[in-house]
Amino acid sequence: MLLAEEPMHGYQLMQAIADRSDGRWTPSPGAIYPTINQLEDEGLVTVTAEAGRKLVTLTDAGREYVEGRRDTSTDPFAAFANTSPGADLRGLLEELHSATRQVARSGSEEQRAAAAKILADARRSLYLLLADTPATPTDPEA
Secondary structure: OHHHHOOEEHHHHHHHHHHHOOOOOOOOHHHHHHHHHHHHHOOOEEEEEEOOEEEEEEOHHHHHHHHHHOOOOOOOOHHHHOOOOOOOHHHHHHHHHHHHHHHHHHOOHHHHHHHHHHHHHHHHHHHHHHOOOOOOOOOOOO
8 A cells, every 4th residue: 555655665664654553553674574575476566776775666466456455445554543642652662671771781780680670560560451450469479
């Protein structure tokens, strides 16, 4: 669908997906490039080198494929447009990652041990949140 709008490089595709999903879906290179290879094998795209980068362009068969499904396919980004912006979890996670790296590099052994406990508690709390369970259970062994 994105390539029907304009040819793109792999990283442009990743950025376009991230932008249209408001950052909630950011595919990795390990997901994008094999998909591009598969589409090329199926004759739906061509990949050409341009300024040291590979430009992905729909073939006639690819445009026909997209057009043939336009009325029956749903927009994969529509669900993201209908959600209100939430907390920037990605940004917060990046900040947490930076702080964790700093503790790992320059913290004392006691600080690294305390950081490990904080991270383990945070992971556990997030899973409890998904399970609709209070983050602080009454059973300390839980």
